[in-house]
Amino acid sequence: MPAGADELVALVVELHGRGVDPIRFDGVTGFRPLADEVGFALALPAAVGGIWNDGRDPLRSTDDVAYLDAVVEDVCRRSPVDPRRVYLVGMSNGAAMAGRFALERAERIAGIGQVAGTAAASIARQHRPDRSLGLLQIHGTRDEIAPYAGGSRRALRARLLVARSLAASIGVDEWARLWVEALGGAETPESETLVPDTARRTWRDADGKPTVVFYRVEGAGHTWPNSKIKLPRHLFGRTTTTFDATRTIWEFFETIRKP
Numbered sequence: 542m543p544a545g546a547d548e549l550v551a552l553v554v555e556l557h558g559r560g561v562d563p564i565r566f567d568g569v570t571g572f573r574p575l576a577d578e579v580g581f582a583l584a585l586p587a588a589v590g591g592i593w594n595d596g597r598d599p600l601r602s603t604d605d606v607a608y609l610d611a612v613v614e615d616v617c618r619r620s621p622v623d624p625r626r627v628y629l630v631g632m633s634n635g636a637a638m639a640g641r642f643a644l645e646r647a648e649r650i651a652g653i654g655q656v657a658g659t660a661a662a663s664i665a666r667q668h669r670p671d672r673s674l675g676l677l678q679i680h681g682t683r684d685e686i687a688p689y690a691g692g693s694r695r696a697l698r699a700r701l702l703v704a705r706s707l708a709a710s711i712g713v714d715e716w717a718r719l720w721v722e723a724l725g726g727a728e729t730p731e732s733e734t735l736v737p738d739t740a741r742r743t744w745r746d747a748d749g750k751p752t753v754v755f756y757r758v759e760g761a762g763h764t765w766p767n768s769k770i771k772l773p774r775h776l777f778g779r780t781t782t783t784f785d786a787t788r789t790i791w792e793f794f795e796t797i798r799k800p
Contacts, residue, residue, distance in 0.1 A: 542620055543580040551581040551626035551794065552616055554609065556635030560591040569770045571787050572630070579791065582622055586612050593638035596661030597707040605638060606645050613649055625799040628675075630654040630790055632765055633687060637661060637710065643676070644668035651675060651799040654790035657763045658687045659716040662709040670723035673746060675797030677754045679786055680713050681761025683778050689713050713755065717742070720753045736783035754793060
């Protein structure tokens with residue numbers, strides 16, 4: 542919680558990647574120091590066995606949707622959190638878990654931020670969004686662990702990190718279309734190049750507010766943009782330093798409120 546909070550604050554629930562301790566994962570993202578700086582609450586839940594049941598692994602049966610629902614309820618009950626400003630953020634397996642939660646519990650949160658992950662294709666087929674929420678997605682085009690086009694392709698570096706093949710993920714562009722349909726606003730995005738390797742597409746809702754925002758990072762791998770802790774390039778690919786994913790996600794969350 543922010544020190545000396547005297548009013549309701551936003552809550553960010555940070556979902557770690559596969560097999561990564563939540564505290565170590567926050568060292569990659571830097572959300573804890575940002576929370577102290579700008580004043581939002583941060584929850585760092587841990588998945589059973591270090592792996593979220595995002596719907597891609599048929600051998601996992603833990604109900605992590607119910608678990609995260611309970612985490613949000615518990616924090617909101619015990620702490621001065623604004624229930625209209627609850628957000629999920631994650632990378633890789635954590636991003637796919639945030640995607641699953643958004644599809645199955647959209648009424649609980651205002652928005653999600655995803656890096657290097659979308660959602661299980663099977664979950665996206667079963668659960669269509671019944672309401673719009675804020676969605677910011679950041680994905681590298683050379684991600685060999687969570688391929689930009691979706692599917693379950695496994696390059697050598699991916700097989701070194703994940704012992705068995707997982708079911709397919711939905712592709713980034715298809716994931717965008719799914720949420721734009723729920724948005725009820727303009728189907729044609731505003732497109733712009735921000736920095737030499739990054740392009741942004743923005744879809745606005747019927748009131749003109751940017752609600753679905755997708756960042757495409759050319760040549761980047763399965764990495765967190767501008768992380769202070771660089772993941773090994775031979776396993777994860779290139780990390781861009783041309784923009785800060787953590788601040789970008791938070792600045793987006795600041796514009797989104799649950800109706």
